[in-house]
Amino acid sequence: MAGGRDELKLLGTWTSPFVIRVKLALSFKGLSYENVEEDLYYNKSELLLKSNPVHKKVPVLLHNGKPVCESQLIVQYIDEAFSTEAPSLLPVEPSERAMARFWAAYIDDKLFASAFRAGRAKTEEEQAEALKETFAAVETLEAAFKECSKGKPFFGGDSVGYLDIVLGVLIPLVYVGKARYGIKLFDDTRSPLLEAWVERFGALDATKAILPEVDKLIVEYSKAKQARAAAMSAAASN
Amino acid sequence: MAGGRDELKLLGTWTSPFVIRVKLALSFKGLSYENVEEDLYYNKSELLLKSNPVHKKVPVLLHNGKPVCESQLIVQYIDEAFSTEAPSLLPVEPSERAMARFWAAYIDDKLFASAFRAGRAKTEEEQAEALKETFAAVETLEAAFKECSKGKPFFGGDSVGYLDIVLGVLIPLVYVGKARYGIKLFDDTRSPLLEAWVERFGALDATKAILPEVDKLIVEYSKAKQARAAAMSAAASN
Structure with missing residues (x-):
């Protein structure tokens, strides 16, 4: 505390x-x-x-x-x-810290960027292209999970670390994507390790206390889409 | 060593x-x-x-x-x-470390991105727009220097720190911009603190040992521009 x-x-x-x-x-x-x-x-x-x-x-x-x-x-x-509060999120070893920061940047710059582009695409072509990049990023991250976790349950090894938290926010979006668009971001063939990690990380008490409910998110994302459209239309008429 | x-x-x-x-x-x-x-x-x-x-x-x-x-x-x-080798680049205090990382990201994502766009612009309009963004970023960084250095000579205070190194690579580009395009990135009115910092940081032995000569850079950047054009033309004809 x-x-x-x-x-x-x-x-x-x-x-x-x-x-x-x-x-x-x-x-x-x-x-x-x-x-x-x-x-x-x-x-x-x-x-x-x-x-x-x-x-x-x-x-x-x-x-x-x-x-x-x-x-x-x-x-x-x-x-x-709050370095005295467990768990320590970044690894201790400098090269592992650098690797964690590298993959964290990759998650935002590649995976999230292309997934958001897919979610906001205006044409089917644009969406297909963005999804292709998203799935390519998932495959790369599957390999990153293997490298970072070294056969243990989390990116951080035996306990949750920086990358678990950085990527963990994707979990509700995985379910939103499935419910709303029928898109399975992680699956058994492309990313079996990440598929299992989503279940494992999502089931932790500290995670469940935070991640928002998928149904509420879907409603809110629709509202946000309308708000964006309204703001753009207002800007265009000024 | x-x-x-x-x-x-x-x-x-x-x-x-x-x-x-x-x-x-x-x-x-x-x-x-x-x-x-x-x-x-x-x-x-x-x-x-x-x-x-x-x-x-x-x-x-x-x-x-x-x-x-x-x-x-x-x-x-x-x-x-190499934490035992002086100087320590990142500040010790967590909020100052976060601030250093924040401005480092700003330097690459805003200042460098817009400066590179200006250097590679294909139309005068595009270049003017990119330059406007570059100068706005310089003004923001002038304020950042004031905040980080607290009246001392470097971003890192009395000695060189992370941000001095992150931004320091801009120094040869400042001289290239002046020699090649007549553009003064830093000046007395917009950024007097950074203008003085360029001189101060550029005059250090550890900096002088590294920064490439401006004349050689100008020749090499022209070659690189031709190589890019050749690569694009080769790609277009394939």
Whole structure:
């Protein structure tokens, strides 16, 4: 638990995978925090604009009033600032730390980027191309899991580590993709290790406490799609 | 100096800012290494393809045969693996470490990305737009320098730190831009602190030992432009 002097406040939205990533890190570290829900479309808070003036994005973690931005950096920060709380998320050995950071960047820059592109594609062709890249990234990550976990249950080995948390936010999206589009991101042939990892990581108490319900997410993503369309249409008519 | 058991090999090209970044880190840490010049256009080495199968890019640092990829991650790796060699590049305090990583990402994702776009623009309009973004990023970084250096000479304070090395690779490009396009990236009105920092950081022995000569860079960048054009034309005719 955070000591009496530690005040943690998280600015986010409950649907954002990048915010959920930070919540997972806080959950595994057993840290309590105040959750502040932001309205990104119509009314970003003064605190958000002041805390992340460069990107004006969530998540922002305020630790005793000091802001930390960017989800991967926040998770690393939590690991360093609360290094006495188990588990240690980043590996100890420098080359393994570098490898964890390498795959974390890959997850956001390749896997998430192409999956989001698929979700927002305007044509079938565009969607097919983005899905192809997404599945290629899944295959690459299947090999990364083998390399990092060394036959153990998690990316972090015997216990959950940085990459489990970085990739873990994908789990609700896996179920949304299946329910909404009939797309199986992980399966027995392409990614049997990751398929099993999704079950294993998703079943942990610290994960279940955080990951949002799939049905609610589906409703919310539809609303967000409408809000984006409305904002674009308003911008076009101005 | 790296101990007798430490073998460091750097795969790179002498013109790449991202390779120069790693060389700067090695130089400031006083580490000796074997430099392997790669031919990225026509003949990537087997060692490069084996060491960075995901991105197939330089730089790659091999430490006792183990590869580390991505320039920012390599610099962090060098700092962690050779933590007993002064100076320490990343700050000690977790929130300052997070801030250093935040601005490092900004330098690559915003400043470098827009500067490279300006250098490779195909129309005047495209170039003007990219330059506008570049100058906006410079202004933001001027404020970042003030925040990080706290009135001291370097991003790292009294001694050179992570951000000095991450941004330092820009120095030859500043002179290339001035000589080739008459563009002053830093100046007294927009960025007086960074203007002075360029002189200060560029004058250090560990920097001077690494940064390539501007005249040679200009010749090489022209060759690279022709090689890109030839490669594109060859691809188009196949």
